[in-house]
Amino acid sequence: MRFRLNLLFYPLLGLAACQPELNPGPRVDFVASSRFTTGNRRLTTPGDTVATRIYGQAQGGDSHLTQLKITATYQPVPEGIIYPQSGYEEGKQPTLELIYLDTLLPTTPALTKEFAFQSVQPARTTAGTEVWKYEFRDNENRTGSRSFQLRLGRTDSLITYHSYTIGLQAPLANSQMRRSFLALRSGLALPKFTVRRNVEAQQLIDLLYIPDAATGPGLATPSNQRVVDLKAWPTKRITRIRSTTLTDATFATFTTTEQLVSAFNAGTVFPSDSTYTGRVTKNQVIAFRTPEGKSGAILVQDITTTGVPTLVLQVRIAK
Known part of the structure; x- marks a missing residue:
């Protein structure tokens, strides 16, 4: 989102004086390393694990982080399904959203101006996609998020x-x-x-x-x-x-x-x-x-x- 806002900034420069001040939600970034996943991936092993480290930072002098929520959305559902002989359309099957983590952060603002969380997460064992979304919320109820998609193909799906x-x-x-x-x-x-x-x-x-x-x-x-x-x-x-x-x-x-x-x-x-x-x-x-x-x-x-x-x-x- 921040990059998109920057791209839009120049055409709207003449209107800046008429617009209210932008008040962004928390900044959210993936920490990059050879171990951590930071973007979309195609998996080759059913039931693999994916390591991530997410970083959130409150924006504004009085803001602090209050909540971290991680969700995984599976398309189709992560259970094994019997595919139809004809008429199957990818992306139009039932989905499942799993709340992987939903936690309140310490209430002391000095401790939650920024926050990092590292985890090793399970990937699906059936063919399909899963979107992992990481969302921080601040004390003004503003949110910031990042996500990536994992895709697994299997030759034995039928x-x-x-x-x-x-x-x-x-x-x-x-x-x-x-x-x-x-x-x-x-x-x-x-x-x-x-x-x-x-x-x-x-x-x-x-x-x-x-x-x-x-x-x-x-x-x-x-x-x-x-x-x-x-x-x-x-x-x-x-x-x-x-x-x-x-x-x-x-x-x-x-x-x-x-x-x-x-x-x-x-x-x-x-x-x-x-x-x-x-x-x-x-x-x-x-x-x-x-x-x-x-x-x-x-x-x-x-x-x-x-x-x-x-x-x-x-x-x-x-x-």
Whole structure:
């Protein structure tokens, strides 16, 4: 916006004395580096992550920043969809807007004349676009924003199941940044700050990472009573999980909806808690069924313990 205003300034120079003083909202910029994304990108890996650092600065002597809001708009929706044989028009499919972060900034003006925020965000696993918008608001209710678009293409969009690989991170008590919450249909791994008070985001979540120092990490549904924070969620997805004796080789053969349905139907309820897997092991296969009746399977591809503990999961789910 600022560059456009500058371009318009010269033709209107003679009218400047008659116009009210321009009163811009916050200045917003992306911080550039080899690590951070600052503009539109074409992605090649489903479920990739994108690092950004956004900088906001209040304009005017008495102004200070009061709010930072980050949204992602997915076109089409991030879940796997069955494309029509004919008549498909890009950009005319249902969309989803996800509030990734909405936070009030400290009320002390001296602390919020300028503000920077860095995050690593999940990208979509299905073909389509997503627009990330970063908006600062000031104490005079003026806003400034920047955005970029990510685009992912996939050659397997016409098959009847959706597949992806995703890393689910162990939660940390004093951090809300780790991506520990998984929406199975879309493959979005979201951090705690996205789902904590966001009812719409909560209703996307099927599984979360459960650490256990004594036995090892596991997966649980939002109905599990081990997670105190989730007791306040007004609506929880009732996704069902089942234990299987399937191998990684069998998982690799799943290419039809019927196979995924059969895997769930043949599975058994986890013995100690139907909402919790207990300790998972490498190459373990877990079957599931979402509230919408979508059946799927999860292969625990890897369990990393160095750095940020992570469960690397391969997921196949019926569209």
